[in-house]
Amino acid sequence: MQEAAVLIRPEKLKEICASLLQAVSVSREDAETTADVTVCAELRGISSHGIARMPAYLKRIRMGLINARPEFKFYSKYGPIAVMDADNGLGQVAAFKAMEKAIALAGEAGVGLVGVRNSNHFGVAAYYAMQALPHDMIGIVITNASPAMAPFGGRKAFLGTNPMAVAIPGLGEDSIVVDMASSITARGKIRLCAAQGVELPAGWALDEEGNPTTDATKALKGTILPMGGPKGYALAVLIDLMAGMLTGGGYSVAIKELNDFSGPVNAGHLLMAIKIEAFMEAETFRRGVSDYIAALHEAPRAPSVQHIFAPGEIEQKLTRERLEKGIPLAKEQVDLLKKLAAEYGAAISLDF
Ligand SMILES: NC(=O)c1ccc[n+]([C@@H]2O[C@H](COP(=O)([O-])OP(=O)(O)OC[C@H]3O[C@@H](n4cnc5c(N)ncnc54)[C@H](O)[C@@H]3O)[C@@H](O)[C@H]2O)c1
Structure with missing residues (x-):
């Protein structure tokens, strides 16, 4: 990370991002949802998926390649399963609403599964998986992405860095949040x-x-190379087939990169909520998860290791720190926000 030029309050950054999106005709509600996901990326230290993506989102909306005012439609043939047509709207809003639907379905049936087609890049996958946590549910999210990875042994991009996120609640603010690309790293990095x-x-x-x-x-x-060699490759294939082909979304080379302005992205997502009470008393499970985290912390450490982290713990710690002290923005990021505000005529104050 470059030297921070400024520390910005998360609410202020959210307001700026929402204003930029509203300047290209996104509704206030949808702009706030998208801004919240963007700020979540910055809070978690995933700046590759934070404000760095705003230029492409804004340009796509202005060009009509992302629908600023989508009408989401849900279809359902079987009780707890639904398919959502995202009408080429912002991926963040589509995934947020799809997870809300999965949670509502799981509230009735114990499990809810929502496939999303005709969608866009949605940022950090953890955001949507974590929506399940306050409902005593486990959230699982997968999405496909534009080709960046060759099939194992190949040299031409065929698969996205297709990430998966799983969020499991513990007691209080304890949780396990796995959020990872199937590639060795995210393309944004x-x-x-x-x-x-x-x-x-x-x-x-x-x-x-x-x-x-x-x-x-x-x-x-x-x-980009897959995470864990052929295993990451295998995971990327599964995600492409289940988030893309199964939902009726695009897959493999049919998905456009955010900065390729020749057409819509056409990504697909699959989101699941599992109600813990369907298996056991939620409180008992949550206590078990917290005890499990404590056991991970206490596991014998390798030489020179100071602390063993649970999956998601580093991001959670950073989020707490940044909520308290502010989000560090590099000069380039501040300049980017100023440039976007001028370009899109967003009414925002950048005195921070
Ligand atoms: N929308 C998209 O199309 C898309 C595509 C790819 C990636 N992404 C996003 O990019 C982000 C970054 O992905 P990534 O694969 O680079 O993540 P990463 O490698 O930084 O982390 C992967 C996982 O490992 C855990 N972890 C990392 N270091 C750890 C440690 N020392 N101890 C314990 N656990 C540890 C993290 O908590 C996380 O759950 C994710 O938020 C992902 O959703 C999005």
């Missing part, structure tokens, strides 16, 4: 390295010819 002229760690990417590279610009033209 490579884009950030390219913008900052930073070399990539070895083992992250191949160049156009299929040779290993640590040059972020070459990596962006080539492909």
Whole structure:
């Protein structure tokens, strides 16, 4: 991360993002939802999926490649399962509403499963999985993304970095939140390295010819490697088929990259909520999860390791810290917000 130019209150950043979206005709409610997901990425330290994506969202909306005023339609043939047509609306709003629907279905049937087609890039997957936590439910979310990864052994992008997120509640604010791309890293992190002229760690990417590279610009033209070799590749295939093909969404090379303005993204998502009471008393389970986290913390550590973290704990700690102290924005990020405000005529004060 570059040196922080300024610390911004999360509410202020949310207001700025929402104003930018409203300036391109997104409704206040949808702008606030999208802004909340964007700020969540910055709070969790996933700046590759935060305000860095605003230029592409805004440009797409202005070009009519994302529908600013979508009408979501739900179809259901079987009780707890629904399919949502996102009408090419913002992925954040579609996924948020789809998870709300999954939670409502799980409230009645014990489990709710919603597939979303005709959608867009939705940012951090954890946001939607975590919607389930206050309902004593487990949230599971998968989405496909534009091709960035070759099939294992290949050299041409065929699969997205297709992430999955699972959120499991413990006592109080305790939780396990797994949120990960099926690639070794998210493509956004490579884009950030390219913008900052930073070399990539070895083992992250191949160049156009299929040779290993640590040059972020070459990596962006080539492909990202899967997480865990063939296992990450296998996971990406499963996610593409279930979030894309099964929902009636796009998949593989039919999905457009956010910065490819030749057509809609056409991503698909699959969101599930599981009611804990369907298995056991929620309180008992939550206590078990908290005890489990404590046991992870107390597990014998390898040399030079200070602390063993539960999945999601690093992001949760950072979120708490940033909610209290503010979100650090680099000069480039501040300049970006100023540029966007001027370009889209958003009525926002940037004195922070
Ligand atoms: N919308 C999209 O199309 C899309 C595509 C790809 C990725 N993403 C998002 O990008 C983000 C980053 O993905 P990523 O794969 O780079 O994540 P990551 O590698 O930073 O983290 C993956 C998981 O490992 C856990 N973890 C990391 N370090 C740990 C440690 N030391 N101890 C214990 N647990 C640890 C994290 O809590 C997280 O659950 C995610 O939010 C993902 O949803 C979105």
